[in-house]
Amino acid sequence: MANKFIVFEGIDGSGKTTQSKLLAEKINGKYTCEPTNGDIGKLIRDILSGKKCEKETLALLFAADRVEHVVDIEQHLKKTHIVCDRYVYSSMVYQAIQGIDLNFIMNINQFAKKPDILIFLDVDVEESFKRMNGKNKEIFENKEMLNKVRAKYYEIIKKRLFEPKYGYIKINTTGKSIEEVHDNILTELREKNIF
Ligand SMILES: Nc1ncnc2c1ncn2[C@@H]1O[C@H](COP(=O)(O)OP(=O)(O)O)[C@@H](O)[C@H]1O
Numbered sequence: 001m002a003n004k005f006i007v008f009e010g011i012d013g014s015g016k017t018t019q020s021k022l023l024a025e026k027i028n029g030k031y032t033c034e035p036t037n038g039d040i041g042k043l044i045r046d047i048l049s050g051k052k053c054e055k056e057t058l059a060l061l062f063a064a065d066r067v068e069h070v071v072d073i074e075q076h077l078k079k080t081h082i083v084c085d086r087y088v089y090s091s092m093v094y095q096a097i098q099g100i101d102l103n104f105i106m107n108i109n110q111f112a113k114k115p116d117i118l119i120f121l122d123v124d125v126e127e128s129f130k131r132m133n134g135k136n137k138e139i140f141e142n143k144e145m146l147n148k149v150r151a152k153y154y155e156i157i158k159k160r161l162f163e164p165k166y167g168y169i170k171i172n173t174t175g176k177s178i179e180e181v182h183d184n185i186l187t188e189l190r191e192k193n194i195f
């Protein structure tokens, strides 16, 4: 069977980094993330931490970072599964909320390879806020914004936008331990006959 390209999405504090790393380890895959650790990804992080930038520029930077990332993903997929922490869906959510037209977002991301599956980690906004307590807050991390982001993810899934080959898996993580969520993910992937 061909190697799989799996994407994790969700609001900040939903457990994406924790769960994508756990899954990558479990399936002997490669963990990767966006923004990447490349030059464009570093510039994006400076902007998210407060460096001034027009929202259109930021949308283009995320797309540019993704161009480089997709080349890397294609290379690695020849050898192993890829587990990706945020992808084009984050642009469809966050940049759209910032007021960028969805058609424009899809246009500048048209090279983005479709993943096999999207795992959406859902969480109560109050709980995500507690999980992130003490961490540096970036521009998108306040409760009002988290609610908007969560609603936008629901919209994408409902409208089946950029639907992956095996569709979407939505997991409610509220009140669940890290191990429990990991088990839920493995069960859902098995049910879809992905592994
Ligand atoms: N199911 C969970 N229950 C409690 N804490 C969690 C859970 N999943 C993750 N965390 C903790 O919440 C914080 C944010 O998790 P992280 O994986 O970085 O989320 P994200 O990448 O979605 O922002 C981390 O400190 C992590 O250890």
Ligand SMILES: Cc1cn([C@H]2C[C@H](O)[C@@H](COP(=O)(O)OP(=O)(O)O)O2)c(=O)[nH]c1=O
Pocket: 011, 012, 013, 016, 017, 034, 035, 048, 062, 086, 087, 088, 089, 090, 091, 092, 094, 095, 138, 140, 141
């Ligand atoms: C990939 C991507 C991320 N983002 C935002 C979402 C996050 O708030 C921020 C940085 O992500 P990151 O700090 O990795 O997220 P998390 O706190 O969930 O681990 O970048 C976009 O606005 N557009 C995008 O295309």
